Amino acid sequence: xxxxxxxxxxTIGCQMNVYDSGRIARMATSMNYQQxxxxxxxxxxxxxxxxxREKACQKAFSFMGRMAGLKRKRPEILLGVAGCMAQxxxxxxxxxPDGIDFVLGPGAIDRLPxxxxxxxxxxxxxxxxxxxxxxxxxxxxxxxADPLIPQKNRVSGFVTIMRGCDNxxxxxxxxxxxxxESSRRPEKIVGEIxxxxxxxxxxxxxxxxxxxxxxKKDGSPSFAEMLWQVNEIKGLERIRFxxxxxxxxxxxxxxCFRDMDKLCHHIHLPVQSGSNAVLKKMNRKYTxxxxxxxxxxxxxxCPDIAVTxxxxxxxxxxxxxxxxxxxxxxxxxxxxxxxxxxxSDRPGTxxxxxxxxxxxxxxxxxxxxxxxxDAQEVYTTRKNRALVGSxxxxxxxxxxxxxxxxxxxxxxxWTGRTSSNKxxxxxxxxxxxxxxxxxxxxxIQPGQTVRVTIKKALSHSLWGEEMAESAGxxxxxxxxxxxxxx
Numbered sequence: 001x002x003x004x005x006x007x008x009x010x011t012i013g014c015q016m017n018v019y020d021s022g023r024i025a026r027m028a029t030s031m032n033y034q035q036x037x038x039x040x041x042x043x044x045x046x047x048x049x050x051x052x053r054e055k056a057c058q059k060a061f062s063f064m065g066r067m068a069g070l071k072r073k074r075p076e077i078l079l080g081v082a083g084c085m086a087q088x089x090x091x092x093x094x095x096x097p098d099g100i101d102f103v104l105g106p107g108a109i110d111r112l113p114x115x116x117x118x119x120x121x122x123x124x125x126x127x128x129x130x131x132x133x134x135x136x137x138x139x140x141x142x143x144x145a146d147p148l149i150p151q152k153n154r155v156s157g158f159v160t161i162m163r164g165c166d167n168x169x170x171x172x173x174x175x176x177x178x179x180x181e182s183s184r185r186p187e188k189i190v191g192e193i194x195x196x197x198x199x200x201x202x203x204x205x206x207x208x209x210x211x212x213x214x215x216k217k218d219g220s221p222s223f224a225e226m227l228w229q230v231n232e233i234k235g236l237e238r239i240r241f242x243x244x245x246x247x248x249x250x251x252x253x254x255x256c257f258r259d260m261d262k263l264c265h266h267i268h269l270p271v272q273s274g275s276n277a278v279l280k281k282m283n284r285k286y287t288x289x290x291x292x293x294x295x296x297x298x299x300x301x302c303p304d305i306a307v308t309x310x311x312x313x314x315x316x317x318x319x320x321x322x323x324x325x326x327x328x329x330x331x332x333x334x335x336x337x338x339x340x341x342x343x344s345d346r347p348g349t350x351x352x353x354x355x356x357x358x359x360x361x362x363x364x365x366x367x368x369x370x371x372x373x374d375a376q377e378v379y380t381t382r383k384n385r386a387l388v389g390s391x392x393x394x395x396x397x398x399x400x401x402x403x404x405x406x407x408x409x410x411x412x413x414w415t416g417r418t419s420s421n422k423x424x425x426x427x428x429x430x431x432x433x434x435x436x437x438x439x440x441x442x443x444i445q446p447g448q449t450v451r452v453t454i455k456k457a458l459s460h461s462l463w464g465e466e467m468a469e470s471a472g473x474x475x476x477x478x479x480x481x482x483x484x485x486x
Contacts, residue, residue, distance in 0.1 A: 007033035008042035012059050013050025015242065016207050017083055019158045020109055021048045024082060027112045040070065044078045044116075046104075049085035051173050054344040060085050068098040078119065080104060087129055087177040088347060094125040106163075106178050107131030131179045154200040155397050155447045161189050161226065162208035166217075167245060169272075170283045171315065173346040174209055183215050186226055193233055202447045203238035203264075203395055204230070211241050212248035224252035231262045237449065238395060238419065242268045247286045249294050257302035265302055266336075266421040269294070270310035274329030275322035278315050283350075288329055295333055306336040306383075306420035313372055314343045314365030316351060317358040323368050330375055336383050336420065337460075338376040342369050377459065384422070384457035391467060392418045394452045396444055400425040414444060423461040426452045 007028040011021040024046055025035055036042055047063050050056035060081070067079045080102045081093050087105035094100055102115045108128035118126045164179040165172070193204050206226075208214060214223040221229070230239055239262045246269055256263050269291075273279050276287050298305055311326065330338075342365040345352040400415040402425065415425050428444065444450060444466070452464040 004032065004034045005043040006036040006041055007044040007046070008036050008039045010039070010045070010047045010063060012048065012063070013052065013056055013083065015158050015205065016160060016209075017048050017050060019160050019207055020083065020106065022158075023109055024048065024112060027110070031113055031116065039066070042077065044080070045070070046080040046082055049081060049083035051083075051085040051088045051177060051346065053341060053346075057085055064093075064096070064098045064100065067100075071099040078102075078116070080115075082106075082109060084173065084177040087131070088173065090129055091127045094127060101125050103127040103129070105129040105131055155395065156203040156205065157193075157196040157201040158205050158207055159189060159192050159196070160184065160207045161211060162214050165209040166213070167210060167285070168283060170281060170350040171312065171343065171346065173349055176348050178209065181210070181213060181217060183218055183220050186221055186229060189226065190229055190233065193230060193236065197233060197235040200447060202236065202449075203240065204236060206230070206239070206241040208241075209243065210245040210248060212244050212250065212253065222250070222252060224250060224256050227253075227256050227260065227263060231260050236262060239263050240266065240421070244269050246271065246291050246294055247284070249298075251297075254294075254297050254301050257298060257305060264419045264421065265304050266306040266308070266419065267298060268308045268310075271329065271333075272310060272312050273315065273318075273322070274326035275318070276325075278318055278322050278326075281317060281351075282312075282315065288325065292329070292332060304420065306422070307333065308337040308421070309333075309335050309339070311338060311340045311372060312343050313340065313368040314360040316343070316354040316360065318360055323371075326372065327375060330372065330379070334379040334383070335376065336422075337380055338373070340369060340372050340376070342366065381457070381459060384459075384462060387422070387454045387462060388457050390454050392422070392424060392452050392454055392462070392464070394418055394424045394426065394450050394464075396446055396448050396450055398446045414450075416450070418462075424452055424454070424464055425461060426450070426464045426466055428466050 007025065009021045009025050009028075011017050028044060028046075029035065033044055039045060045067050047060060047067065049060040064079075064081065071077050071079055078101045079099055081089075081100055082104040083106060086093065086103045087107075090103065093103050101119050102125060104112060104115060105128065108115070108130060111128055115126050115128050118124075162181060162183045164181045165175045166181045168175050189206075193201075196204065212223055214226055215221055220226075227239065227241075230236070239260075244267060249269075257265065257267070271288075271291050272282055272284060274288050279287065295307060298307070313323065313326070342362075343351075343360070394416040396414055396416040398415065400413040402413055411427055413425050413427055415423065417423055451467040453467055454462050454464040456463040
């Protein structure tokens with residue numbers, strides 16, 4: 001009997017790419033490919049790429065080099081590049097020495113069977129980069145073999161609610177490689193979430209380049225109304241979403257953090273810069289004052305909300321004064337966490353065409369990035385230390401990384417997250433450390449909410465011990481029990 005062919009999908013980039021990789025895996029499986037976690041065993045290898053920053057492109061090219069090495073040993077392997085960098089680079093990728101057989105843009109993922117058939121029958125490399133201006137969601141998206149969505153565990157799942165972006169920030173490649181905004185039908189979103197919950201998911205993250213503008217173009221319910229529909233799904237305990245654009249935060253959405261029992265007390269709200277001059281050059285369509293007002297309204301509605309953000313340093317024309325405004329905003333908000341990056345030109349964006357004389361040197365960008373990250377480290381550590389001694393409801397995801405590499409079951413460590421998205425590694429209460437014959441602790445399963453006393457705060461995580469009364473409590477939503485720093 002012939003061996004069933006195997007597919008390996010490697011993901012670079014954001015959570016939306018993770019979701020798209022799930023779609024790729026489902027379609028490959030429908031074509032009689034079996035998923036493998038070992039690239040060397042695969043007959044079909046697809047790298048799903050990102051091009052938001054130069055580093056992501058470098059990672060993709062590096063991985064393509066590994067793919068090429070395997071193809072030199074096994075010429076029959078099929079190699080594909082999908083995602084944003086595929087759309088950006090296009091057919092140029094077929095001319096490289098990596099031996100790429102096909103290129104698939106984000107708008108062409110659903111046509112994977114067609115391009116594979118073309119490559120196999122015609123024995124020539126092929127590219128599908130077609131992306132209509134108003135690209136609808138396929139009616140079948142999210143249906144079928146949902147367990148094939150590649151995610152860390154079955155406790156948490158990603159669900160895309162919209163595609164593309166209409167904001168055209170001057171530094172951003174997304175509208176050029178993912179197209180214009182289009183929203184998915186509410187019933188499709190709710191249906192997919194219900195299937196994921198039936199398969200064991202307890203937490204769902206709704207995905208979009210700008211989820212706040214969901215439904216605005218096609219008459220669908222607003223994003224806040226969509227959240228309320230999701231909140232009614234039985235068996236679902238937690239709702240998250242990303243990413244939000246500050247200019248589109250509505251009063252109704254802010255009220256959701258106050259009124260909705262399943263919406264996690266965390267928002268990722270990219271600010272990018274604290275300077276009004278830089279924000280204007282970035283075409284962000286808000287000011288630092290408006291951003292700070294939004295943060296104040298969020299904290300008024302939900303005093304324990306955790307706020308994380310993105311920032312770019314070294315944007316063309318950024319002066320020392322501009323960077324000082326960014327540091328000041330950091331001090332005013334005191335984010336729980338921050339993703340910060342040095343600016344890099346993205347092909348085809350307006351910022352890439354700015355005059356060379358206003359470009360910032362790599363040396364200055366590196367120094368500013370270090371100052372920003374060092375300042376944020378103080379606030380992250382302070383926020384975490386404020387939680388020591390508190391009781392935190394933690395949605396258990398599985399064994400901690402430390403435990404996964406340690407066979408000693410005497411002090412088993414689990415990992416999970418709080419509503420505010422803090423990572424917590426914890427051990428069982430000393431009165432509940434009995435295990436079964438295989439050394440597996442009794443009473444804790446992935447997907448179970450456990451009350452944990454925080455004993456120690458680390459730079460980017462917390463450590464604690466399960467409270468005795470939470471043992472065997474099962475999946476209990478434990479909203480409003482968390483104690484956070486102001």
